[in-house]
Amino acid sequence: MRLGNVGGMNTSALSIRSLAKQFGPKVAVNDVSLEVPAGSFFGLVGPNGAGKTTMLSMATGLLRPDAGSALVHGIDVWAQPQQAKALMGVLADGVRQFDRLTGRQLVTYSGLLRGMDKDEVATRTEDLLRVMDLGEDGDKLVVDYSAGMTKKISLATAMIHSPQLLVLDEPFEAVDPVSAANIRDILGEYVKFGGTVIVSSHVMDLVQRMCSHVAVIAGGVLRASGTVDEVRDGMSLEERFVDLVGGRGESGGLSWLRTSSN
Amino acid sequence: MVAHILKLKLTLLRNGFRRSVWQLVGVIVGSLYALGMVALLIVATWFTADLQWLGYISVLVSALVVLGWALIPPLLTGVDLTLEPQRFVHFGINQKVLGRALILAGFVSIPAVITLLGMIGFSVLWRLEGPILLLGLLANLATALLAVLACQYLTIQATALRSKRRFREASFAVLFLLLVSIGPIFGALTSAATTIEEWISPVAQVLSYTPFGTLGAVAPAAVEGNWALALLHLGYGLAVLGLLYWLLVRATAKAVVTAPAPQRAASAKGLGPFKWMPATPAGAVAARAMVYWFKDPRYALSVIMVPMLPVIFYFAGSQAESYAMMYLLGPLFGILLGFSISADVSYDNTAFSLHVLTGVSGRDDRLGRLLACVTISIVPIILGAILPGLLNGQNWRVPGDLGLSLGAFLVALAVSSVVSARYTYAVPLPGDNPLKTPPGNGMRVALTQLATFGGMGVLLLPVGVPYLIGLLGQSTMLGWVTLAAGLLYGGILLVVGIRLGGRWMDNRLPELMQAVMLNR
Structure with missing residues (x-):
């Protein structure tokens, strides 16, 4: 893949500046600023409802922020959306795909929508289907795919234009361990050649092993960010995360959930 | 228990x-x-x-x-x-x-x-x-x-x-x-x-x-x-x-x-319409829409209407012993098929996110959806417009019928292109029963559709007036005028519709996305 650092080392691949979003009385994202260095493998972690998806939606052009801005390699997502989107590949969480298409058609569609050359799209589609272990299922309708297969085909649609930044919301959910390992390899390779990856995840262990940088978000507020080693500060990431986020139950367990007491 | x-x-x-x-x-x-x-x-x-x-x-x-x-x-x-x-x-x-x-x-x-x-x-x-x-x-x-x-x-x-x-x-x-x-x-x-x-x-x-x-x-x-x-x-x-x-x-x-039985997966060989449609964003949108016209039962309803309407009109006519209703086929196909893409974005549901994320321009999006509709509809509309006249030996009215039908189709496409870029409503979800209407916004749907049809009716006047005068005077000449007016005026409106719809869409892309997310 042809990748490079537009504008040298000191630019961020993604630069989030004071993003804020409010849904009715609920503040989903509260003035979050975040720099994702180019060439980093960036983990975004937080409990359920922390605002991860909302923040990523605002950074990728799916949701208009109430305030703040997001820059992809210096290009403002909300001022020059088409240029910014051309640099990004996005796997959004909780959206459908055009699932009456076959897997092959869907990936092709994603390439053609970006105005890519037909032959290039055809070659890359076959490559992507192969590395995602979907070679034999390329002619099946996506609606008949399992959850994991759907995740993989969506990932393929996000990668076909060899973007400089991949924004992946929960990419490993429902993906089998073998495919997950394959995807991790692909992403690792991609970062090694200068690409930047942002993944959101609940699985701390995975983030600790895979990512170079991490940000912790909870209640719509950024709690910590930096390299993984900086953030975990000697603890395991999971311990540190629970520390930062809090909310471990102190209300006592379920005393009746003891088979011996019955 | x-x-x-x-x-x-x-x-x-x-x-x-x-x-x-x-x-x-x-x-x-x-x-x-x-x-x-x-x-x-x-x-x-x-x-x-x-x-x-x-x-x-x-x-x-x-x-x-x-x-x-x-x-x-x-x-x-x-x-x-x-x-x-x-x-x-x-x-x-x-x-x-x-x-x-x-x-x-x-x-x-x-x-x-x-x-x-x-x-x-x-x-x-x-x-x-x-x-x-x-x-x-x-x-x-x-x-x-x-x-x-x-x-x-x-x-x-x-x-x-x-x-x-x-x-x-x-x-x-x-x-x-x-x-x-x-x-x-x-x-x-x-x-x-x-x-x-x-x-x-x-x-x-x-x-x-x-x-x-x-x-x-x-x-x-x-x-x-x-x-x-x-x-x-x-x-x-x-x-x-x-x-x-x-x-x-x-x-x-x-x-x-009994656990639910596993189902056999459907498949389609190769790329289908993606193979022969132009390899541009608009062409891709059109190819995708064409697959949906045949694979998605919500669109199939419009397709089924094409053979059904003539049959119904024929039976109705055989009882009334007048087949005048058959002359409505062309204009009806034009309006209804053109109207059928007015809920396109709502039908996409959150799959629309792919369009948002790839940054496809509103103009290409509009153009593609409408190309698919034209490819599928144009032959039935032309046949529905000229066959009744020819078969009844009323050749003089054929140009007028054709003009009104094509004019209606173009106007309907133009209005739909604008409407679907701006309004979404709760439609049956992808894969749901196509006749199931989601509750809760019947009023809004009815109003939007009423306004859409009303808009089409008003916009169709410049074509409808020469048509009616020609029909009353049995004038082939005015029929040709109708045809020319239908194509020219309809064509201009369509260009305006694509431009306006495209611009609205570009400006409101995230809002449109949030609107389709509500219905799931």
């Missing part, structure tokens, strides 16, 4: 209403309407002294109620499956008890209650016949039970098939065809007979020996003093009811322990 499940069903019913006040209002209005119809029917029969007729009506109504329950919910509208037996797999409830409970719970629904009340009310047919009134009441109650049980049984059977996508999509198409052909068939039947009695009598006779109408024939036979026949019908009906109950208990018990 039975009480628990009945309570669960009641709670579900109540919570369903709590979610949307308008749904409750709709249900109340619908119920009043249904009860009103029953009341009207009763009033109509009140003054019918002719026993023969009362007999026919009794049989027909019973058969209609049972058939309606047996066919429409399981195949068409879908049943409220919150209490489908498979949901109880994990609870380990005694199968026999659960079966009985679920059957009873099936009666805790508005339509079932209305059917029961209606059938009880309907017994007043026999108010002058003394004790036979009681017999009629019993038979009618049994009919209502039979109807609800038949519905439940067929639903369980259909659910097994339903999980296969192919069946789901085919069943709705077949039923749709049946529904639209009922009118013509009925019409042919009535026009063949000179009096109503001539056709109603054999129909009622035959129905009275089917499981659907037999209970309705009990009271009429008794009124005639033919007690043997009455007992025969009653025995037959009760036997059917018993058999159905037994089958239902068995089927419910079985369904509780």
